[in-house]
Amino acid sequence: MMTPQEILEALEAENAQSLFVHARLVRDSVFGKEVFQRGVVEFSNNCRKNCHYCGLRCSNANLERFALTKDEILSAVNMAVECGLGTVVLQSGEDADLDPRFIGDTIECIKELTDIPVTLCLGDHDRDIYKYWRACGADRYLLKMETFDRELHARFRPGQSVAGRLSRLEMLCNLGYETGSGLITGLPGMTPEILAHDLYRLSELPLGMIAVGPFIPHPDTSLGRSRSGCVEESLRATALLRIMNQGVNIPATSALDALLPNGREQGLEAGANVVMPSVTPESVRYEYSIYPGKNSSAGTVPESVSNLQQRLKAAGYQPSSARGGSPDRAAKFKDI
Ligand code: SAH
Numbered sequence: 503m504m505t506p507q508e509i510l511e512a513l514e515a516e517n518a519q520s521l522f523v524h525a526r527l528v529r530d531s532v533f534g535k536e537v538f539q540r541g542v543v544e545f546s547n548n549c550r551k552n553c554h555y556c557g558l559r560c561s562n563a564n565l566e567r568f569a570l571t572k573d574e575i576l577s578a579v580n581m582a583v584e585c586g587l588g589t590v591v592l593q594s595g596e597d598a599d600l601d602p603r604f605i606g607d608t609i610e611c612i613k614e615l616t617d618i619p620v621t622l623c624l625g626d627h628d629r630d631i632y633k634y635w636r637a638c639g640a641d642r643y644l645l646k647m648e649t650f651d652r653e654l655h656a657r658f659r660p661g662q663s664v665a666g667r668l669s670r671l672e673m674l675c676n677l678g679y680e681t682g683s684g685l686i687t688g689l690p691g692m693t694p695e696i697l698a699h700d701l702y703r704l705s706e707l708p709l710g711m712i713a714v715g716p717f718i719p720h721p722d723t724s725l726g727r728s729r730s731g732c733v734e735e736s737l738r739a740t741a742l743l744r745i746m747n748q749g750v751n752i753p754a755t756s757a758l759d760a761l762l763p764n765g766r767e768q769g770l771e772a773g774a775n776v777v778m779p780s781v782t783p784e785s786v787r788y789e790y791s792i793y794p795g796k797n798s799s800a801g802t803v804p805e806s807v808s809n810l811q812q813r814l815k816a817a818g819y820q821p822s823s824a825r826g827g828s829p830d831r832a833a834k835f836k837d838i
């Protein structure tokens with residue numbers, strides 16, 4: 503494990519080529535050129551929260567709100583399976599009116615349809631609800647810390663705290679979810695020191711998945727005039743995570759793709775081993791605008807997934823339909 507000081511030096515070094523080479527070597531030794539594919543169903547953009555960075559925040563009135571029906575979600579899941587994606591992720595804002603049974607029923611229907619792993623990315627909920635969804639068959643849960651810096655976290659996630667988010671991650675691990683977390687890099691005020699510390703803290707946790715992507719300002723939020731996070735910094739963060747967390751699944755995030763035409767390939771070149779294409783129906787995909795450029799690819803879902811698969815092959819990778827689980831890193835949450 504690197505120290506926070508060593509991480510900081512790698513983030514600030516003049517040249518990152520040796521860092522990327524090292525990260526690729528580690529990735530190749532664990533996963534080869536296989537790239538796991540997760541189909542993301544973004545089924546609702548309703549959100550009770552008001553995170554300052556996110557276009558779905560409740561105070562954004564310039565957004566047409568939508569929520570898919572169970573049948574629409576199931577047909578998106580079918581599409582993901584037909585496109586050869588090995589797992590699905592159900593993602594949404596935190597709908598104030600969400601009935602946990604809606605999610606529970608949907609998970610059970612997916613499991614009847616196919617035995618692929620189901621990942622949830624639905625934000626903060628009570629332990630009973632997480633437990634119920636797990637009993638319905640959910641396998642994995644993604645809950646990003648965004649940052650461990652207490653001041654920044656409280657500033658950008660009004661009413662929320664690092665301790666609260668961490669305690670939920672611990673709950674999820676203890677309920678038997680394969681748990682994922684991650685960061686937004688380059689949030690306004692996030693110094694390299696804060697990022698180094700965040701990468702260190704993430705790497706201490708018993709996670710199966712870690713995602714980092716650059717901050718992208720959304721014009722309809724209070725951070726709309728801020729600068730984007732630096733792509734290179736996010737790639738260095740990805741490489742450092744790979745070096746410190748060898749067997750963990752790390753996506754080449756779509757935020758990279760939103761900032762660079764070949765952002766995902768660059769993420770893979772920095773040691774990532776997962777892609778997460780959207781399989782959200784075309785009719786609502788645009789409204790899931792967490793940040794501009796998300797889901798901007800033209801064409802139908804099968805076309806955009808197939809484009810991505812062609813890109814991966816052209817870059818020397820093998821898009822895989824495997825379930826892509828991560829080796830269990832720890833039976834229980836470490837001291838935090
Ligand atoms: N509501 C859930 C899941 C949906 S948001 C939650 O908040 O956990 C999914 C992720 O989008 C967040 O975890 C955050 O890391 C990312 N995100 C939101 N706004 C962003 C922005 N402007 N730039 C980059 N990533 C952003």
Ligand code: SF4
Binds near residue numbers: 553556557595792
């Ligand atoms: Fe809602 Fe998640 Fe966006 Fe925060 S990041 S406003 S919880 S969708």
